[in-house]
Amino acid sequence: xxxxxxxxxGRPAIRREARWHAWRGELKGSEYTWALAFxxxxxxxxxxxxxxxxxxxxxxGSAASLYKELFSDPIYQSTVVNTALYLALAxxxxxxxxxxxxxxxxxxxxWMQALLLIxxxxxxxxxxxxxxxxxxxxxxxxxxLNNLLYTLFHIEGPSWLNQRWLALGSAIASHIWKQMPFWTxxxxxxxxxxxxxxxxxxxxxxxTGLRSFVHITLPLIANLYLTCTLLSTIFTLGxxxxxYFITGGGPANLTHVLATLGIRNAFDLADPRLxxxxxxxxxxxxxxxxxxxxxxxxxxxxxx
Amino acid sequence: MSVTTAEVTTHVxxxxxxxxxxxxxxxxxxxxxxxxxxxxxxxxxxxxxxxxVWTLAPIYNMVMVALESKGDVFSDHIWPTKPALDSxxxxxxxxxxxxxxxxxxxxxxxxxxxMTTLLTLLIGSLTSFSIGRMRIRHGWLVSNVSLxxxxxxxxxxxxxxxxxxxxxxxxxxLWAIIAVEVTFATPYAIIVFQEFGRxxxxxxxxxxxxxxxxxxxxxxxxxxxxxxxxxxxxxTYAFLLAWNEYLYxxxxxxxxxxxxxxxxxxxxxxSDVAPWNxxxxxxxxxxxxxxxxxxxxxxxxxxxxxxxxxKG
Numbered sequence: 001x002x003x004x005x006x007x008x009x010g011r012p013a014i015r016r017e018a019r020w021h022a023w024r025g026e027l028k029g030s031e032y033t034w035a036l037a038f039x040x041x042x043x044x045x046x047x048x049x050x051x052x053x054x055x056x057x058x059x060x061g062s063a064a065s066l067y068k069e070l071f072s073d074p075i076y077q078s079t080v081v082n083t084a085l086y087l088a089l090a091x092x093x094x095x096x097x098x099x100x101x102x103x104x105x106x107x108x109x110x111w112m113q114a115l116l117l118i119x120x121x122x123x124x125x126x127x128x129x130x131x132x133x134x135x136x137x138x139x140x141x142x143x144x145l146n147n148l149l150y151t152l153f154h155i156e157g158p159s160w161l162n163q164r165w166l167a168l169g170s171a172i173a174s175h176i177w178k179q180m181p182f183w184t185x186x187x188x189x190x191x192x193x194x195x196x197x198x199x200x201x202x203x204x205x206x207x208t209g210l211r212s213f214v215h216i217t218l219p220l221i222a223n224l225y226l227t228c229t230l231l232s233t234i235f236t237l238g239x240x241x242x243x244y245f246i247t248g249g250g251p252a253n254l255t256h257v258l259a260t261l262g263i264r265n266a267f268d269l270a271d272p273r274l275x276x277x278x279x280x281x282x283x284x285x286x287x288x289x290x291x292x293x294x295x296x297x298x299x300x301x302x303x304x
Numbered sequence: 305m306s307v308t309t310a311e312v313t314t315h316v317x318x319x320x321x322x323x324x325x326x327x328x329x330x331x332x333x334x335x336x337x338x339x340x341x342x343x344x345x346x347x348x349x350x351x352x353x354x355x356x357v358w359t360l361a362p363i364y365n366m367v368m369v370a371l372e373s374k375g376d377v378f379s380d381h382i383w384p385t386k387p388a389l390d391s392x393x394x395x396x397x398x399x400x401x402x403x404x405x406x407x408x409x410x411x412x413x414x415x416x417x418x419m420t421t422l423l424t425l426l427i428g429s430l431t432s433f434s435i436g437r438m439r440i441r442h443g444w445l446v447s448n449v450s451l452x453x454x455x456x457x458x459x460x461x462x463x464x465x466x467x468x469x470x471x472x473x474x475x476x477x478l479w480a481i482i483a484v485e486v487t488f489a490t491p492y493a494i495i496v497f498q499e500f501g502r503x504x505x506x507x508x509x510x511x512x513x514x515x516x517x518x519x520x521x522x523x524x525x526x527x528x529x530x531x532x533x534x535x536x537x538x539x540t541y542a543f544l545l546a547w548n549e550y551l552y553x554x555x556x557x558x559x560x561x562x563x564x565x566x567x568x569x570x571x572x573x574x575s576d577v578a579p580w581n582x583x584x585x586x587x588x589x590x591x592x593x594x595x596x597x598x599x600x601x602x603x604x605x606x607x608x609x610x611x612x613x614x615k616g
Contacts, residue, residue: 031438034519038434039446041427042490049487050453053464060464104351115352117599119359124598126548128566129587133366135573136580144365147380177362231455238457240551248574259459263551266463275463282460293455294448297495 061276070277079256079278082168083237086257090175091236095229098180099221102187103213123181131245134174135161138246164254167247171255175242179235183228190224191217227296234289237282258282370584377580391585402572402579403586405560412557413564413590416478417546420485424542425535427486428493433523435494436501437509447498454491458484459551466555476562484552489542500534501527533604540601547594565590 070076105116122130137144140159149157161167194217202216240259247255249264256264258278266275369377371387379385393399398406431450435443465484474480508530509522517525528535553564569586572578 031519032440035434035438035440038430038438038519038523039440039443042431042450042494043446045427045483045487045490046449046453049465049483050456050461053461053468054456056468057461057464101355104348107348111352115355119355120598120602121359121363121595124544124595125363125591126566126594128548128550128569129366129591130362132569132573132583132587133362133369136369136584137362137365142378142380144361144368144382147382150380151382177358181359234455234457238459240459240462241548244550245570245573250574259457262460263462263555266466267555272463272467279460279463286460290452290455294451297451297455298448 057276057280060273061280063273066273066277067281070274070281075253075256076261076278078164078254079258079261080281082255083257083282085168086172086175086243087233087236090172090179091229091233093172094176094180095183095225095232097176098183098187099225101180101184102191103217105184105188106191120181120185122178123185127178127241128245130178131174131241134170134177135246138170161247162251164251167251167255171243171246174246175236175239178242179232183232186228187221187225190221194220227293230289230293230296234286234293237285237289366584366587369580370588372581374579374581391581392589394582395585395589400579400582403568403582405563405568406565406586408561409563409565409568410590412478412562413547413566414593416481416485416553416564417543417593419478419482420489420546421539421542423482423486424489424493425539428490428497428538429528429531429535430523431490431494432497432501433527436498437506437522437527438519447494450491450494453488454495458488458549462551462555465552469556475556476559478557478562480556481546481549481552481564485542485546485549489545492541493538496538497531497534500531504530536601536604540597540604543597544594 101119105112105119136142138160140146140157140162143157143160145160146157149155158166160170198220199212199216202212238259239257240263243249243255243257243260244263249256249260253264258281262275262279264275265278266272269275368382368384370391371384371389373386373388373390395403395406398404431446434440435446469475469480472480474483504527508526512522512526550566550570553567554570557563557567565586569583569590572583
């Protein structure tokens with residue numbers, strides 16, 4: 001860089017011109033100004049509300065002593081277990097069911113269309129409304145679920161939210177209830193995109209039922225399925241609302257996930273740095289996920 | 305789940321059957337074929353019933369509790385004993401201490417939703433116009449930056465953003481929330497707009513430029529009108545995103561005047577005095593705008609979603 005400028009010293013005008021050209025590309029004078037003016041609002045938003053908070057967060061969570069404190073906290077340890085379970089179960093059960101159900105919704109007929117309209121309702125209902133309802137529905141004494149169990153089967157249902165694993169399971173089920181319709185619709189669109197001729201050819205060749213699914217459908221939407229699963233993993237990792245509304249982290253702070261523990265540390269314990277540390281401890285999982293996703297999403301755009 | 309597997313695997317053939325071979329009577333009334341078709345349909349019905357119960361149970365619960373009077377909430381019935389719309393009246397007329405600012409809060413939610421939608425559309429379309437149509441140099445960098453922002457969970461930036469908003473004295477200010485929602489809605493908007501913009505031929509812009517149109521005129525007269533379907537899809541997406549957001553509203557809005565409906569709603573979530581019938585009525589009213597919007601623009605949203613690949 002330095003040597004290049006030394007050569008150019010006698011020709012500042014040309015140098016400036018060249019650099020201008022490199023920045024503007026094909027655009028001329030006022031057009032470049034317009035293009036710049038159009039893009040500046042987003043760049044400003046990015047720097048003020050993404051880049052600055054990211055750097056600020058990294059700075060807040062940079063002290064090593066924070067992590068010593070964090071890792072020795074038994075609540076954090078159970079949170080890590082919960083988060084792993086939450087990710088493994090919520091993401092995979094949701095995505096496998098969505099994959100299978102997207103096939104179910106390919107069935108012809110008006111009543112399948114009607115069923116699909118009902119099925120996407122949880123996605124359209126705001127999560128606060130849906131989860132407040134589920135929270136009360138799971139009440140051990142007066143909840144609808146236990147009333148139903150008693151009326152139909154004379155079973156005394158448990159206190160769903162008062163026991164760690166039942167509560168965590170309830171949160172996972174609620175997450176699936178809310179998010180599965182969205183992914184089903186996406187995978188359904190992916191299946192629709194498979195050309196009919198391919199399926200027809202396969203059928204002529206004798207591939208039906210399970211074989212058609214394994215040999216035709218699966219290879220063609222495997223890519224989409226994987227991208228969706230990775231994307232869903234990262235969204236589920238950042239899912240604050242489900243656990244907050246369903247279990248509130250209880251009983252006894254045993255059902256927190258990293259997203260809710262960060263907020264709890266920062267605001268209930270009034271220790272923002274410890275909260276940032278809890279979130280930052282997800283970085284070893286976040287960073288590889290982000291890198292893989294960035295690469296996949298860039299190419300997926302072209303494919304779909 | 306074995307039922308589902310069977311369903312999925314059989315359906316592919318059924319769908320193909322109906323669409324591709326309009327005259328399928330080649331295997332006339334073989335008993336086994338008829339029986340397996342009958343079984344398939346029966347299994348489909350069972351699965352459909354399971355799905356309907358699973359989907360509607362929490363919604364039924366919401367409606368049921370909202371239709372009950374206060375005392376009946378604490379009972380073991382699975383349907384409302386004396387259904388009445390009284391809870392809705394109480395919410396809409398703000399005649400309970402818990403709901404005395406309901407309309408103000410609803411207005412706040414609405415203001416945030418509408419402003420987020422408009423700003424997301426404006427900033428997103430300007431950015432994608434600059435990158436995709438004017439092909440500004442290093443535009444790909446901005447594309448990647450938006451992709452990166454898209455995969456960062458909003459909740460992970462909550463603590464630093466909260467402190468930043470505090471230092472800007474934007475606590476209890478609706479614009480703090482709008483800024484956050486726009487930040488997390490524009491990346492997806494940019495991605496989808498760029499994808500959709502590829503279907504509009506660049507020659508249109510070029511011939512208009514030869515006729516002396518300025519970039520602003522290109523944007524307003526050619527780009528925006530042709531982008532209308534994508535604008536509708538992303539507008540709906542941005543509104544739903546803002547309407548579903550809770551964490552930032554909960555952290556940043558605490559005064560009665562700035563609070564939004566969900567924040568007010570969740571105040572008594574874990575309290576013994578929670579007026580559940582009023583809370584459920586409020587939850588239902590809060591769900592009406594997004595559900596109406598979603599079903600109105602469902603087909604266009606799906607188009608937008610598939611266009612952008614797999615964005616959520």
